[in-house]
Amino acid sequence: MNAKETPDTNKSQRPMVDLAAELQAALSARGFPITAWTGTTKHGHPAVIVDPIVTGTVRRLLATIGPVPAPPSAPEDKEPFAHAVQAITELQAALFRAGIVLPSVAIDFPATASGCPLVRLGSARADIVRTLAVLITKGAERHDRPDE
Structure with a gap:
């Protein structure tokens, strides 16, 4: 085909x-x-x-x-837009694994005064936002608890 x-x-x-x-x-x-x-x-x-x-x-x-590879440490090179694109890719992969799609994720232009671009998360339906909130809360709770 x-x-x-x-x-x-x-x-x-x-x-x-x-x-x-x-x-x-x-x-x-x-x-x-x-x-x-x-x-x-x-x-x-x-x-x-x-x-x-x-x-x-x-x-x-x-x-x-x-699995999604671990994100690299904070970038300190001269390619902030490349790192923003990488961050978006990693976020979309993680969200996809959780069954969530945020269709409007993009680099927001212009960049901040520091030269670091912002990532615009865009709009999402209320049910998607609630699912995302639940997943973030569960992840935060696991992070707050030491290994059990």
Whole structure:
């Protein structure tokens, strides 16, 4: 199965179509039948999009990929935006593992006066916010208690 091309796919999106096809082929070869295609984000940036994935496939995929790596120590280099992107990726991976999606997470421009970009968490439905609050509370309670 080939990656889908939307009717509005143009020459500048061709590398994205190839990337979508490569992702789809790599996952399919490993037993994950996932359909990928190209599109754009709400801000007009090219993106690879995948069809919704059933829970069993997501669990098998997560088991194959392994746990999210521990975040590095606080960055002290000259790439604050790269670290903001990495922080967003780590947050989205952790939220995904908990079954939560915050669709509006993004780097907020402009950066603060210190040059460190802010991460905008965006909007979420009330039920998602409550689930997130419960998970944070449980994590904080475990953190507050010494090993039992």
